[in-house]
Amino acid sequence: MSQEARNGTKAVFQRMQLSILLMYIVIIILMAMTLSTLLLGMSNSMLSEKVSAFVSSGSRQTQIDVNSYLSRLEKTSDLLSSNKDYYEYDPSKEEISGDAGTQREKAISDRIHDIAVVGSFADLVIVYSTGKRLGFESGIFGTLCEPEEMYSAIAGYLEGEDKSRVWASGFGGLTDRLFCFKRLSPGAILVMSFYTTGPGSSFEYPGMLRGMRICLADEENRVLYSTDHDMIGEKLPAKVIDAAEGRDPRFLRGYYISVNTCENGWRAICYVDRSDIYRDMEQKNNLAIVLSVLFAAVFSAIGMFVLSGITGPVDASVAHLEEEAETDSLSGLLNKPAFQDKVSGSLKHENQGAQKIFMMMDMDNFKLINDILGHDYGDGVIARMGSFLRETFGERFLLGRIGGDEFALYGSGQGTREEVIDSIRRELDAAFAVFDEAFAAEKASAPISLSIGIDVESGEVLFPDMYHRSDSALYASKRGGKNGYTFYHSADTGETEEDI
Secondary structure (H helix, E strand, O other): OOHHHHHHHHHHHHHHHHHHHHHHHHHHHHHHHHHHHHHHHHHHHHHHHHHHHHHHHHHHHHHHHHHHHHHHHHHHHHHHHHOHHHHOOOOOOOOOOHHHHHHHHHHHHHHHHHHHHHHOOOEEEEEEOOOOEEEEOOOOHHHOOOHHHHHHHHHHHHOOOOOOEEEEEOHHHOOOEEEEEEEEEOOEEEEEEEEOOOOHHHOOOOOOOOOOEEEEEOOOOEEEEEOOHHHOOOEOOHHHHHHHOOOOHHHHHHEEEEEEEOOOOOEEEEEEEHHHHHHHHHHHHHHHHHHHHHHHHHOHHHHHHHHHHHHHHHHHHHHHHHHHHHEOOOOOOEOHHHHHHHHHHHHHHOOOOOEEEEEEEEEEOHHHHHHHHOHHHHHHHHHHHHHHHHHHHOOOOEEEEEEOOEEEEEEEEOOOHHHHHHHHHHHHHHHHHHHHHHOHHHHOOOOOEEEEEEEEEOOOOOHHHHHHHHHHHHHHHHHOOOOEEEEEOOOOOOOEEEEO
16 A cells, blocks of 8 residues: 555544544533533522522521511510500599509509519500500600590590500601500500510621521511611512512512511511622622533543532532521521421320420520620620530430520430439539529629420420420419529429429
């Protein structure tokens, strides 16, 4: 064969090799791009689900915390019902006058002042149809309208069927506080108000997603509280209202949004711009595709290695979101939804002969820490409380932060109910001593302490039942002077036994 022929054959063979190589490279690149697209699509889908769950969790957590906060205020104000002389008194009908009438009104006013201090109310006043007012009121309350018009202005909120109690905002033009009006008698209305900053801890979640907003809005879509403080007192943006009510699908394509309705009709709304979530992800995705193409042309194994590197940042983001969705970042404990899910699972699979232990724990007078030492210092106290609970109870209890300065513990024990209760008493007595030592510096500034409610049950039991029973026991500890613990005595009688 001539040299020319050999050169021609070699050129054909080289062209064939080049064609095969190019085809191989193209196939590898197409496979890499296809796999990258599929994997990134799956990862983004998982990320979308986790973000949706996180937003939904934020809205649901806010709903739970607001319901709990408002319920606590209502229970505190209901202390006024302990004596009918307080809530049935009506100066327009009473025949008592002179010193007897003055003494009775003083007793009512003193009782209201005591309740107002316990509940941290801005105003707690009984307004009568005669224009008289008794109770605890701020300086601005009496200026909201003329004394003779005060009763009729408030009564307007209670018009209609079954309106013995109404929550309202913006009364008298005040946007910095929320009101509850409760009719005591045909001529008397109890007015409760608290500052919008009161339930603020229900909206503050350390480690929230970038750009996420949590709002509390009334039936007229007025923002009562928001993580964006500039929105307070304003109407919700029209696009958020339309999306919350399902009228704007375009907004839903650009945002994650979740809405939950509180027991009094107010709505907890949580939403976040999708672009804030995917901005970093898009940069990582683009870089991952470029790397896939470059390395796939050199060697398929390197391409596969790069593919594993592509999914790494996404998997880390998903794992981070999963952890954020379950963990309260401030205390390091489980948040309420995660705590409820894990305890419900434990109750379902727990040995029926075991004694189930559920504790509700509240830091007494924690508000004074924020007021005196500042909110940053208060956040540090919550974090240290989480460490205290892990070190003291972490080996045998599930630990959760329910909201604000309230915590919950769940565990189980073997033996009779009395034996388990004796064991818990010993543990709590030791824990109180550790708590006093750990927070001695704070006690010098504010009288913080622990109030605890405990429910011990055997057999089949559900989370809501143990939660409410231990919460009732906690309320009994508060009512009994704080700084102590109370066992829920019997699900049959509803009574409690108190231990100090």
